[in-house]
Every structure is written in structure tokens, then in C-alpha cells.
Amino acid sequence: xxxxxxxxxxxxxxxxxxxxxxxxxxxxxxxxxxxxxxxxxxxxxxxxxxxxxxxxxxxxxxxxxxxxxxxxxxxxxxxxxxxxxxxxxxxxxxxxxxxxxxxxxxxxxxxxxxxxxxxxxxxxxxxxxxxxxxxxxxxxxxxxxxxxxxxxxxxxxxxxxxxxxxxxxxxxxxxxxxxxxxxxxxxxxxxxxxxxxxxxxxxxxxxxxxxxxxxxxxxxxxxxxxxxxxxxxxxxxxxx
Numbered sequence: 001x002x003x004x005x006x007x008x009x010x011x012x013x014x015x016x017x018x019x020x021x022x023x024x025x026x027x028x029x030x031x032x033x034x035x036x037x038x039x040x041x042x043x044x045x046x047x048x049x050x051x052x053x054x055x056x057x058x059x060x061x062x063x064x065x066x067x068x069x070x071x072x073x074x075x076x077x078x079x080x081x082x083x084x085x086x087x088x089x090x091x092x093x094x095x096x097x098x099x100x101x102x103x104x105x106x107x108x109x110x111x112x113x114x115x116x117x118x119x120x121x122x123x124x125x126x127x128x129x130x131x132x133x134x135x136x137x138x139x140x141x142x143x144x145x146x147x148x149x150x151x152x153x154x155x156x157x158x159x160x161x162x163x164x165x166x167x168x169x170x171x172x173x174x175x176x177x178x179x180x181x182x183x184x185x186x187x188x189x190x191x192x193x194x195x196x197x198x199x200x201x202x203x204x205x206x207x208x209x210x211x212x213x214x215x216x217x218x219x220x221x222x223x224x225x226x227x228x229x230x231x232x233x234x235x236x237x238x239x240x
Contacts, residue, residue, distance in 0.1 A: 095131035158207035
């Protein structure tokens with residue numbers, strides 16, 4: 001009898017939790033029902049949350065890079081960093097910028113860190129990173145029951161972020177100067193500013209968690225890759 005009661009309570013709580021996910025509170029008004037939630041499974045809601053966090057990280061990195069490298073946004077002739085960010089992160093651009101000369105995804109990341117590149121390195125780096133991540137999420141901004149995410153794509157994009165972060169921190173010109181300033185390593189005895197590293201780490205962590213959940217849901221095995229970051233090559237995301 002007690003077992004039956006306990007099982008009933010679990011089902012009741014699960015139902016309450018499911019109902020809570022379909023309710024949205026706007027301002028001080030009464031909770032409103034969001035019909036879109038009917039078409040979402042639990043994994044869809046998880047994917048939505050991870051995608052939001054990851055692309056919020058892209059915006060944070062874009063602003064931080066522009067603030068550390070103001071010469072880059074000025075190359076575009078913008079009056080302010082805010083206008084440069086609005087243009088770069090405009091969803092209508094599809095993560096493509098003219099400075100990338102038709103390149104996208106990881107190809108754009110590599111272009112942005114070539115010593116002889118003269119364009120806005122931040123715009124091309126961020127557009128490449130955003131395009132690669134967008135491809136990993138099947139170019140969708142929200143997920144429903146019949147949407148399928150590829151765990152291998154999500155996993156590969158996490159490894160690509162690791163490579164991109166390493167290249168960003170180490171790419172130098174012929175004179176040994178960093179092409180883009182990111183983490184700040186001060187003189188001995190002073191704390192280092194590793195905020196870029198932390199932001200990349202949060203994004204990579206979100207991708208790894210999501211790829212594991214997707215693989216478990218679909219009973220798939222992820223082909224895991226171990227590379228030396230100094231010689232690593234970007235993993236495929238499109239076409240998998």
C-alpha cells in the first residue's frame with residue numbers, strides 16, 4: 001500500500017513539474033500558458049537552455065575581444081563598440097561577415113588568425129565560431145519533439161572551441177606580438193585575468209553535458225578524440 005502511495009506521489013510531482021514548464025510569468029501579471037511547450041520533450045528544454053547559455057557566451061566573448069582590441073571594431077568604421085556588436089551579432093547575417101571573404105565556420109576562425117590578415121579579426125573569429133556552433137545546433141534556435149540533434153556534432157564543436165581558444169591565446173605575428181589580446185598575464189605576483197579562458201570553459205562544459213545527454217537518449221556512442229592543442233585540427237561539424 002505504501003509503495004503504491006509513493007508511486008502515486010512521484011507521478012503527481014512529475015505532472016506538476018511538467019505543468020510548471022508550460023507556464024510563463026510576464027512581469028507582475030498572472031502566469032500565462034505557453035502553447036509551444038506542448039511540443040517539447042524534456043531533452044528539448046535542456047537543449048534550449050544549453051543553446052541559450054552557449055550563444056550568450058559568444059556575445060560575451062565578442063564584447064570582451066572588442067574591448068581588449070579596439071582597433072578591430074574601428075576597422076569597420078563604426079562609431080562605437082555597441083554598433084559594431086549589433087552588426088556582428090545580427091541574426092539576419094547568418095554568422096557571415098564581408099571580411100571573411102566567403103569563409104565560414106572553422107575556416108573563418110583560421111582566417112582571422114593569419115598573420116597577414118588585414119580585416120576585423122574579432123568579427124571574423126566570432127562569426128566563424130558562431131557559424132560553427134549554429135551548424136552543430138542544426139541552425140535552429142529552439143527545439144521540439146521531432147527535431148534531432150547530433151551528439152557527435154555537439155561533441156566535435158566542444159573540441160573545436162578548445163582548439164579555437166588555444167589558437168586565440170597563442171597566434172602571433174612575425175614580430176612575436178599577439179594578433180588578438182585575450183587573457184591578461186600580468187607581472188609576477190599579480191593575479192592573472194583569465195576571464196576569456198573561463199568563458200570558453202563554460203561553453204565547452206555546456207556542449208559536453210549536452211552531447212552526453214543526447215548520446216544516452218539515442219543510445220549512441222560518441223567517437224572521442226584526443227589531440228595535442230598545438231597541432232590539433234578542427235573536427236567536422238557540417239555533413240555528419
